[in-house]
Amino acid sequence: MEIFQNLIFGFSVALSLQNLFYCFLGCLLGTLIGVLPGIGPLATIAMLTPITFSISPVAALIMLAGIYYGAQYGGSTTAILVNLPGETSAVVTCLDGYQMARQGRAGPALAIAAIGSFFAGTVCTLIIAMFGPAIAELALEFGPAEYFSLMLMGLVAAAMLAHGDMVKSLAMVVMGLLLGTVGTDVNSGWRRFSFDIAELADGIGFVVVAVGVFALGEIVANLGDSKKSAVFVAKVGGLFPTSDDLKRSSGPIIRGALLGAFFGVLPGTGPAIASFSSYMIEKKISKDPSRFGHGAIEGVAGPESANNADAQCKFIPMLTLGIPASGTMALMLGALMIHGIAPGPTVMTQRPDLFWGLIVSMWIGNLMLLVLNLPLIGIWTSLLKVPYRMLFPAIIVFSCIGIYSLNNNPFELYLTALFGIIGFMWMKFACPPAPMLLGFVLGPMMEENLRRALLMSRGDPMVFLTQPISLGFVIATVLIVVVMMAPALRKRRGDITG
Amino acid sequence: MNRCLKQSAILEVVSKPRITPEGTAQADSKAQLPRKVVSISRGRQRRHRVSDGVMKLLLFTLVGVFFLTGPAMASDLYPAQPVTVIVAFTPGGTTDMLTRMVSTRLSEQFGKAFIVENKPGAGGNIGTEFVVRARPDGYTLMVNSVGPIAVNPTLYKNLPFNPITDLEPVVQIAEVPNVLVVPAAANTPDLKELIARGKTKKGGLSYSSTGIGTSSHLSSFMLAQSAKLTAVHIPYKGADALNDLLAGRIDFMFATIPSVMTHIQSGKLLAIAVSSAKRSRSLPNVPTMIESGYPGFEAGSWFGFFAPRGTPQTVIAKLNQAVNEIIKDPAIDEKMVFAGADPVGGSPEQFKNFISSEFKKWQIVVKDSGATAQ
Numbered sequence: 001m002e003i004f005q006n007l008i009f010g011f012s013v014a015l016s017l018q019n020l021f022y023c024f025l026g027c028l029l030g031t032l033i034g035v036l037p038g039i040g041p042l043a044t045i046a047m048l049t050p051i052t053f054s055i056s057p058v059a060a061l062i063m064l065a066g067i068y069y070g071a072q073y074g075g076s077t078t079a080i081l082v083n084l085p086g087e088t089s090a091v092v093t094c095l096d097g098y099q100m101a102r103q104g105r106a107g108p109a110l111a112i113a114a115i116g117s118f119f120a121g122t123v124c125t126l127i128i129a130m131f132g133p134a135i136a137e138l139a140l141e142f143g144p145a146e147y148f149s150l151m152l153m154g155l156v157a158a159a160m161l162a163h164g165d166m167v168k169s170l171a172m173v174v175m176g177l178l179l180g181t182v183g184t185d186v187n188s189g190w191r192r193f194s195f196d197i198a199e200l201a202d203g204i205g206f207v208v209v210a211v212g213v214f215a216l217g218e219i220v221a222n223l224g225d226s227k228k229s230a231v232f233v234a235k236v237g238g239l240f241p242t243s244d245d246l247k248r249s250s251g252p253i254i255r256g257a258l259l260g261a262f263f264g265v266l267p268g269t270g271p272a273i274a275s276f277s278s279y280m281i282e283k284k285i286s287k288d289p290s291r292f293g294h295g296a297i298e299g300v301a302g303p304e305s306a307n308n309a310d311a312q313c314k315f316i317p318m319l320t321l322g323i324p325a326s327g328t329m330a331l332m333l334g335a336l337m338i339h340g341i342a343p344g345p346t347v348m349t350q351r352p353d354l355f356w357g358l359i360v361s362m363w364i365g366n367l368m369l370l371v372l373n374l375p376l377i378g379i380w381t382s383l384l385k386v387p388y389r390m391l392f393p394a395i396i397v398f399s400c401i402g403i404y405s406l407n408n409n410p411f412e413l414y415l416t417a418l419f420g421i422i423g424f425m426w427m428k429f430a431c432p433p434a435p436m437l438l439g440f441v442l443g444p445m446m447e448e449n450l451r452r453a454l455l456m457s458r459g460d461p462m463v464f465l466t467q468p469i470s471l472g473f474v475i476a477t478v479l480i481v482v483v484m485m486a487p488a489l490r491k492r493r494g495d496i497t498g
Numbered sequence: 499m500n501r502c503l504k505q506s507a508i509l510e511v512v513s514k515p516r517i518t519p520e521g522t523a524q525a526d527s528k529a530q531l532p533r534k535v536v537s538i539s540r541g542r543q544r545r546h547r548v549s550d551g552v553m554k555l556l557l558f559t560l561v562g563v564f565f566l567t568g569p570a571m572a573s574d575l576y577p578a579q580p581v582t583v584i585v586a587f588t589p590g591g592t593t594d595m596l597t598r599m600v601s602t603r604l605s606e607q608f609g610k611a612f613i614v615e616n617k618p619g620a621g622g623n624i625g626t627e628f629v630v631r632a633r634p635d636g637y638t639l640m641v642n643s644v645g646p647i648a649v650n651p652t653l654y655k656n657l658p659f660n661p662i663t664d665l666e667p668v669v670q671i672a673e674v675p676n677v678l679v680v681p682a683a684a685n686t687p688d689l690k691e692l693i694a695r696g697k698t699k700k701g702g703l704s705y706s707s708t709g710i711g712t713s714s715h716l717s718s719f720m721l722a723q724s725a726k727l728t729a730v731h732i733p734y735k736g737a738d739a740l741n742d743l744l745a746g747r748i749d750f751m752f753a754t755i756p757s758v759m760t761h762i763q764s765g766k767l768l769a770i771a772v773s774s775a776k777r778s779r780s781l782p783n784v785p786t787m788i789e790s791g792y793p794g795f796e797a798g799s800w801f802g803f804f805a806p807r808g809t810p811q812t813v814i815a816k817l818n819q820a821v822n823e824i825i826k827d828p829a830i831d832e833k834m835v836f837a838g839a840d841p842v843g844g845s846p847e848q849f850k851n852f853i854s855s856e857f858k859k860w861q862i863v864v865k866d867s868g869a870t871a872q
Binding site: 141142184191196198199201267321322334407452455456458 | 588589591594595615616617619621623624627653656701704709710730734735738741745748756757760836837870871
């Protein structure tokens with residue numbers, strides 16, 4: 001069994017004292033920056049890369065990778081506790097995680113997030129070890145037409161994210177699409193809706209919108225409501241999930257891990273898509289979808305597993321194809337290059353110690369994170385007893401530091417404040433922000449891929465139907481529409497006859 | 499917390515009387531500008547200072563005492579405090595990589611930190627404008643590339659500054675040629691066959707680039723123009739461009755050498771020409787475009803240090819000398835070969851003349867290509 005030999009070789013590399021130390025250091029740093037909203041792995045890795053020049057490339061990559069997936073663990077913490085998405089992918093966790101916290105169930109939410117992430121990490125380690133290079137080749141089959149059809153399916157399914165008013169949800173999706181058009185058009189170089197502001201030339205940052213709408217909007221709304229108590233929750237319930245929680249979560253965790261692995265392999269998808277998809281699926285197949293948005297533990301378990309799986313599987317295209325799937329991956333690619341290693345198809349044969357050592361270290365790192373995170377839950381939940389007057393300014397200060405560190409540009413802070421006001425207004429009008437964010441993420445990618453596919457086919461729209469993978473997604477999209485419309489149609493018929 | 503704030507406030511006061519002869523000249527020239535412009539640029543600097551203060555609070559508490567006791571700012575003592583090196587692109591790119599490589603050595607050599615700060619956005623214009631408006635005292639520098647300096651003044655219609663006159667070239671670090679790559683499966687092993695295929699293929703060839711107006715795009719445009727080919731430009735945002743090329747959905751691309759090196763080695767992509775005048779040290783077996791029958795075809799990227807206009811000449815000379823020494827170091831040189839970069843060096847004047855010829859060259863190409871960003 002070659003895989004076992006490879007894994008054993010990987011263990012021998014990853015378990016060296018030095019590599020274990022850097023793995024731990026990376027995970028610890030990752031957890032910390034994950035907890036601090038806005039300060040993402042990108043900025044941290046950029047700052048730490050020069051320091052890693054003096055250590056071996058294997059240790060350097062193990063540490064940088066630890067920061068990256070450690071941040072995915074930490075990112076859910078603030079999302080659950082104070083509705084502040086610490087990382088892009090944690091936005092979905094806000095939806096139900098924060099509601100759980102408000103009901104005094106922050107402990108189980110945090111625990112299930114950690115357990116789900118650990119499980120997803122384990123699955124991904126195995127997937128990479130067994131099929132890594134083969135999957136990467138498969139991902140190359142995804143061209144612009146395939147990406148477009150996949151995202152079209154995602155956007156149509158977004159209607160399922162809606163609870164409450166369907167019209168408002170759809171309006172918010174369109175709002176997100178519109179916000180996504182801001183910035184320089186990739187194909188023509190023209191700027192859209194940028195009002196001659198240089199900072200808007202690259203569009204509006206996802207973190208800016210997410211922190212503004214979710215965290216700041218929530219704070220303003222809370223302050224406006226004088227009837228609420230001065231602390232989030234007076235009584236914090238049990239710290240650990242009950243057996244019922246575990247039973248409910250097991251399905252979502254498995255599905256989330258597989259879904260995350262799927263999206264992780266595709267370099268053309270962003271970090272939020274995996275968790276959004278997982279949430280939508282869990283809500284759709286749930287026996288009682290109305291619980292979602294009001295503290296359903298499945299809504300935490302699925303997306304959290306998905307985003308960790310996604311983060312980890314993003315290493316597949318990076319290591320085997322040399323294609324960075326995100327800014328953070330581009331940075332690690334750069335770090336490897338400075339060490340004299342060119343990531344790509346040759347890494348596995350030329351530097352097996354790096355490839356297998358890293359993969360095994362990721363599993364060890366996930367175990368460390370689980371051990372690191374579970375005891376911390378008690379401390380985090382006690383934060384909820386901190387009074388508003390101290391908690392709110394702290395959240396705002398940390399958010400500001402994080403957002404400034406994205407591009408070192410103060411303009412982004414003003415923009416976040418603006419989105420805080422807009423988010424507050426949306427809350428007052430009961431417009432759900434999650435569909436808006438999905439539209440905002442998918443819109444620009446869909447447009448880019450649509451136009452790219454048409455450029456390649458020299459304007460022939462049939463390209464979406466002649467490519468088998470793309471055709472599959474188009475058919476699935478039509479099915480989703482039919483399934484969604486069916487109950488409404490049946491109901492109307494019932495109305496007429498009855 | 500209180501103590502930190504106090505210290506950074508003191509630092510503000512101390513750093514204010516930092517005036518150099520050229521500095522006053524700079525202030526005069528700014529006074530001639532319309533009033534609005536002046537207030538905007540001042541506002542910007544102040545904002546930068548305040549937020550910088552927040553970011554560096556921790557640093558200040560640790561080393562604040564040293565700052566307070568060392569207010570001598572004469573240029574012969576340069577650098578007397580940490581220097582900020584702005585990179586107008588995201589971390590991880592070639593500009594960032596070269597900057598961090600050289601800045602680490604500068605910190606060692608001068609015993610003061612050269613802190614690399616990324617200010618990406620708008621094709622490098624945001625970071626470049628920031629340095630144009632910065633105090634010309636040698637404590638804000640930047641490493642910039644062909645795009646923002648020589649291409650953007652033509653590409654962008656309403657650039658509120660002129661990178662050629664508003665920045666002082668310090669030293670050219672390196673040249674990084676682009677390499678023309680095709681998917682191995684496409685069966686076009688040399689330039690002649692690629693062109694021949696382009697003439698027969700229905701709808702013409704497709705080429706990808708890392709964005710409109712980048713040297714990747716303009717090099718391909720130059721090739722199509724001189725070979726009289728119909729070719730469709732398919733722009734991407736940075737590194738995504740490789741995906742479709744590897745899968746064979748794109749026919750050719752001019753890419754930076756390190757981004758495709760591993761694919762060339764593994765045989766997935768074929769390198770058929772480099773865009774520099776001389777062969778690249780990283781790919782010695784690949785002919786140049788000139789050798790392949792396109793005289794005058796030279797379209798690489800280059801990178802160099804810049805300072806705001808009005809920075810003291812002594813400071814510029816000092817930095818120039820230091821960087822020239824650093825790029826001769828074998829350890830740095832080895833890393834540069836790997837990054838596909840050929841070190842250049844030379845005097846500030848040489849760099850200045852090079853820039854003005856580059857500007858003229860790209861002006862023609864950008865106008866011919868019809869590319870625009872506005």
